[in-house]
Amino acid sequence: MNTRKLFLSSLICLGLLINASAVNAQTPQCVPGFTAAFQSDPTYAQLKTLLQSQVSALTSLVSQVSDQASYQSLLTRAHAIASALPSGRLVVTEPDGTVIVDTSQPDDPNNSLPQGNSYQHFLDKTVNENHNSRVAIFTAQEWPCGQGLETKLSTTTNERETYFAIRLGQQFNNQGTARLSVKAGS
Secondary structure: OHHHHHHHHHHHHHHHHHHHHHHHHHOOOOOOOHHHHHHHOHHHHHHHHHHHOOHHHHHHHHHHOOOHHHHHHHHHHHHHHHOOOOOOEEEEEOOOOOEEEEOOOOEOOOOOOOOOEOHHHHHHOOOOOOOOOOHHHHHHHHOOOOEEEEEEEOOOOOOEEEEEEEEEEEOOEEEEEEEEEEEOOO
């Protein structure tokens, strides 16, 4: 009789664990404090709404970058997204933080500048410095929810910016991260 109760108890516990895992799979966890921070500034919701609608297109365009023409398609889309907001800026990175496109940098298809947007600059890693330590990008890559946010002084623009980042694909198997920002107070 005790063996039967133990067996039934074990089955119930296993069922609860499976159910809890299914719930967690449906609601991926974000970094602690994410929800409170997101709700504290309506700019985050504005950035998320615009960026989320572009994830599929950006993911596809990033995966196709193989020359200047395909890079230009991504850059054109990035500029269109950024220009939808006053003082908008879009940075697209590889999963390791290598910057593919940064709309705050000059377009430089002839590679005449030391830094800028072009396929060759991307290959040379001179679009902008690696962004793997940027909180929003790092958080989007590392946490299951695939999103990150922060407000800080930009080392590129030297102005206070509000950022929202979304991972382009699944955790540990993605095309990179897209981070949209606006100057704080815009």
